Amino acid sequence: MFLVVGLGNPGKEYAKTRHNIGFETIDYLVREHSIAQMRRLKNGLVAHYFLNGEKVILVKPLTYMNNSGQCVAPLADYFDIGEDQIIVIYDDIDLDPGILRIRKKGSAGSHNGMKSVIANLQTQNFKRIRVGIGKKPTEWDLANYVLSKFSKDEIPVMQEGISNAAKATELIITQSVEEAMNQYNNKVIEQ
DSSP: OOEEEEEEOOOGGGGBBGGGHHHHHHHHHHTTTTTOOEEEETTEEEEEETTTTTTEEEEEEEEEEEHHHHHHHHHHHTTTGGGGGEEEEETTTTTTTOOEESSOOOOOOTTTHHHHHHHHHHHOEEEEEEOOOEEEEEEOHHHHHTTTOOOOTTHHHHHHHHHHHHHHHHHHHHHHHHHHHHHBBBBBOOO
16 A cells, blocks of 8 residues: 655645645546545545555645645554655755656655655655756745746646656556656656
């Protein structure tokens, strides 16, 4: 069993913003597997499907980004899922739009959502897929930038990045994190 968490903020005002790339990846997987709807559980929206006999639980925390761990840790406990079967998908301002960086474990860096997940799980030893959203222009405030929407030119690149993040997630589940890293880390997206 795997817990696949996409970080983001709930509410229409945050839909399609840079900070919600984790939510968008979960939405992509929901569509791909024809899941009718997600249900509320432990401060999150949850759905599941089976992939090669493995149960995959999809999660969109409803706690807002900075408190994501308040959803993730209770769900991991509820489903009795160990750290090695958790995958967190989130945005990264240090990567070009759509580029992925997959890791077995690591720190939160400057990402407040990941800080919350690590603090609440009390471990950094879970898999993560960072999806590039592009560097913040120097004149922009960071909060305003991550809550902004993608430009018309960025949308196709981000759609491919979301698709790749979903495929990488399933590759981690069906094969290994190493295989996903080999296929998707820093994969160039044609514009």
